[in-house]
Amino acid sequence: MAPRVLVSDALSETAVQIFRDRGVEVDFQPDLGKDKDKLLEIIGQYDGLAIRSATKVTDKVIAAATKLKVVGRAGIGVDNVDIPAASKKGVIVMNTPFGNSITTAEHAVALMFAVARQLPAADASTQAGKWEKSRFMGVELTGKTLGVVGCGNIGSIVASRGVGLRMRVIAFDPFLSQERATQLGIEKVELDELYGRSDFITLHTPMTDKTRGMINKDALAKMKSGVRIVNCARGGLIVEADLAEAIKAGTVAGAGVDVFETEPAKDSPLFGLDNVVCTPHLGASTTEAQENVALQVAEQMADYLMRGAVSNAINMPSITAEEAPILTPFVKLAECLGAFAGQVTEEAIHSVEILYDGLVSQMNTKALTSATLAGLMKSQMADINMVSAPIMAKERGIQVTEAKRDKSGVFDSFIKLTIVTEKQTRTVAGTVFSDGKPRFIQIKGINLDAEIGEHMVYTTNNDAPGIIGLLGTVFGKAGVNIANFQLGRNKRGGDAIALLYVDSPVPEALLDEVRAYKEIHRAMPLKFDMPSAE
Numbered sequence: 248m249a250p251r252v253l254v255s256d257a258l259s260e261t262a263v264q265i266f267r268d269r270g271v272e273v274d275f276q277p278d279l280g281k282d283k284d285k286l287l288e289i290i291g292q293y294d295g296l297a298i299r300s301a302t303k304v305t306d307k308v309i310a311a312a313t314k315l316k317v318v319g320r321a322g323i324g325v326d327n328v329d330i331p332a333a334s335k336k337g338v339i340v341m342n343t344p345f346g347n348s349i350t351t352a353e354h355a356v357a358l359m360f361a362v363a364r365q366l367p368a369a370d371a372s373t374q375a376g377k378w379e380k381s382r383f384m385g386v387e388l389t390g391k392t393l394g395v396v397g398c399g400n401i402g403s404i405v406a407s408r409g410v411g412l413r414m415r416v417i418a419f420d421p422f423l424s425q426e427r428a429t430q431l432g433i434e435k436v437e438l439d440e441l442y443g444r445s446d447f448i449t450l451h452t453p454m455t456d457k458t459r460g461m462i463n464k465d466a467l468a469k470m471k472s473g474v475r476i477v478n479c480a481r482g483g484l485i486v487e488a489d490l491a492e493a494i495k496a497g498t499v500a501g502a503g504v505d506v507f508e509t510e511p512a513k514d515s516p517l518f519g520l521d522n523v524v525c526t527p528h529l530g531a532s533t534t535e536a537q538e539n540v541a542l543q544v545a546e547q548m549a550d551y552l553m554r555g556a557v558s559n560a561i562n563m564p565s566i567t568a569e570e571a572p573i574l575t576p577f578v579k580l581a582e583c584l585g586a587f588a589g590q591v592t593e594e595a596i597h598s599v600e601i602l603y604d605g606l607v608s609q610m611n612t613k614a615l616t617s618a619t620l621a622g623l624m625k626s627q628m629a630d631i632n633m634v635s636a637p638i639m640a641k642e643r644g645i646q647v648t649e650a651k652r653d654k655s656g657v658f659d660s661f662i663k664l665t666i667v668t669e670k671q672t673r674t675v676a677g678t679v680f681s682d683g684k685p686r687f688i689q690i691k692g693i694n695l696d697a698e699i700g701e702h703m704v705y706t707t708n709n710d711a712p713g714i715i716g717l718l719g720t721v722f723g724k725a726g727v728n729i730a731n732f733q734l735g736r737n738k739r740g741g742d743a744i745a746l747l748y749v750d751s752p753v754p755e756a757l758l759d760e761v762r763a764y765k766e767i768h769r770a771m772p773l774k775f776d777m778p779s780a781e
C-alpha cells in the first residue's frame with residue numbers, strides 16, 4: 248500500500264505534485280495546522296507529515312501518530328516539533344536547511360532599511376495625505392556597525408549583504424571560525440562587545456534553551472544608545488516587554504520584528520510603538536523560497552518513505568538512496584549483533600566498541616552504530632529504535648566507540664561488537680553473505696557460521712560428547728523443530744557453544760531439561776526481529 252502523507256501547512260502545491268509523482272498518497276490541508284484537535288484526530292492515518300511553522304507537532308500529536316515515520320519541515324526552524332518525543336518513537340524529523348536562507352536574509356535587510364527610514368509609517372502618513380517630510384528623518388546604513396548574532400547560513404548572508412552596503416560588520420557566534428570571519432570580511436567579537444558597538448543588531452540564532460530570552464533587560468542595558476534591532480529568527484529570542492520598555496525610553500531607536508513570542512501574534516507589547524516595523528513571520532515567504540523548500544521536503548520525505556534514504560534529518564544519520572539497498576542488510580546484521588549481546592548480558596553495560604572490518608568500514612557506519620545500539624537496548628526498552636538509541640545510550644552513560652579497519656580476514660566485511668560490563672567483556676561478530684542474510688561468525692572468540700532466525704537457543708557448555716544428541720532428543724521430544732544447528736569450541740575439550748535456529752518459541756521447561764545436564768553451563772532462548780521461518 249502506498250504511504251500516506253498529510254500536508255498540514257501552506258506549502259507550495261509543488262510538494263503535492265512531487266509526492267504523487269513518487270507514488271506517495273497525499274492529503275493537502277493547508278489550514279489544518281491551526282486546528283490542533285482535528286490534527287490529533289486524523290494524524291494516526293499518516294506515514295508522513297509535511298509542515299511549516301503553523302503546525303505544532305507536540306508530544307500529544309506524536310503519541311496519536313501511530314503510523315508516523317517522518318515529519319518534514321519545509322523550512323529551517325524545527326522548534327515547533329517536539330524532537331525528543333519524535334525520536335523516542337522513531338519518527339525522523341527532517342528540514343530543508345538552505346532553501347529559504349537567502350530569502351530570510353533579504354527580509355532582515357529589508358527590515359533594517361524599513362526601520363532606518365521608517366518606511367511603513369512614512370507610507371501610511373503619505374497615503375493619508377499628510378506629507379510629513381520633516382517627521383521622517385532617517386539614518387544612513389553606510390559606515391554604521393552591523394552586529395550579527397548567530398553567523399550560520401542566514402547570518403552569513405546578512406553579513407555579506409552588510410559588507411556590500413559598506414557597513415562595518417561584526418559577528419558573535421561560538422562556532423564562527425576566524426578563517427570564516429576573514430573570508431566574509433567581518434570581525435569576530437564577543438557578545439558584550441557586539442552589544443556595545445553595534446548601531447544595528449540582527450538576530451540569526453536558532454531558538455534553544457540558551458538563546459531563549461537572550462535579548463532581555465540586561466542585554467539591552469549593554470547596547471549602544473540609539474541601537475536598532477532586527478529579529479528574523481524566532482520571537483522567543485527577545486523578551487518583548489523589555490524591548491518595548493527600551494523603545495519607549497528611547498535607548499533603542501527602532502526594531503524590525505518578523506517573529507513573535509506567541510504566533511500568530513494577535514497582540515504584543517511592541518504593537519503601536521513608534522518606529523517598530525512588524526511583519527507576520529514573512530522571512531521565508533517568497534515564491535522562490537517556497538518553491539525550493541516544498542520541492543526539497545517532498546523529495547526528501549518521498550525518498551525516505553519509498554526508498555529508505557535519509558537526508559537532512561535532525562535526529563538520524565543520513566543514508567543516501569543509492570546506499571540504502573546495500574546498507575539495509577548490514578543494518579539488520581548490526582541490530583542482530585546488538586540484540587544478541589543485549590539478551591545474553593544481564594549487568595549494566597559500561598562501554599560498547601563496534602569494529603567495522605573490510606568493505607563495511609566504508610559504509611555509513613553512523614547508521615550501523617545506531618542500529619547496533621537499538622538492538623542492544625531492545626531487550627530492556629521495547630520501543631527503542633535507530634533514532635532514539637544513541638540518545639538513550641548517552642543518557643545511560645554507555646560509552647560508544649567505533650573503529651574501522653581494512654579487510655583483515657576471509658570475509659569481505661564483518662562487524663564485531665564488544666560489550667564491556669562490570670563483570671566481563673563479551674564479543675560477537677557477524678557478516679552478510681551474498682544472499683543478503685545476516686550471520687553470526689564468532690561468539691566469545693569461537694568461530695561458527697550461524698544463520699539468524701526469529702527464535703534461537705544459545706547454550707554454553709563443556710566440549711564433551713553427547714551434547715548434540717542431548718539437544719536433538721530434548722527438542723525433538725518437545726516437538727520443537729531445529730532448522731539449523733551450529734556448534735563451535737575454542738579447543739578440544741574446552742569451552743563450547745551451540746546456536747540453534749528453531750521454528751517456534753522454546754518452552755522454559757524444555758530449557759530446564761537442557762540445563763539439568765551437567766556439561767551445560769547456560770541455555771537461553773533468544774529472539775531476533777527476523778521474519779518467521781517458512
Ligand SMILES: NC(=O)C1=CN([C@@H]2O[C@H](COP(=O)(O)OP(=O)(O)OC[C@H]3O[C@@H](n4cnc5c(N)ncnc54)[C@H](O)[C@@H]3O)[C@@H](O)[C@H]2O)C=CC1
Nearest residue numbers: 323324351397398399400401420422452453479480530531
Ligand atoms: N523568519 C523566518 O521566516 C525564518 C526564520 N529562520 C530562523 O533563523 C534561524 C537561523 O537559521 P540558519 O542561519 O539557517 O541556521 P544555522 O544553523 O545555519 O545558523 C545558526 C547559527 O547560530 C549559532 N548559534 C547558536 N547558538 C548561538 C548563541 N547562543 N549565540 C550566537 N550564535 C549562536 C550557531 O553556531 C549557528 O552558526 C533558524 O533557526 C530559524 O529559527 C529561518 C528561516 C526563516
Ligand SMILES: O=C(O)C(=O)COP(=O)(O)O
Nearest residue numbers: 299300301322323324531
Ligand atoms: O524556515 C523557518 O525556520 C521559518 O521560520 C519559516 O517559517 P514558515 O515556513 O514561513 O512558517
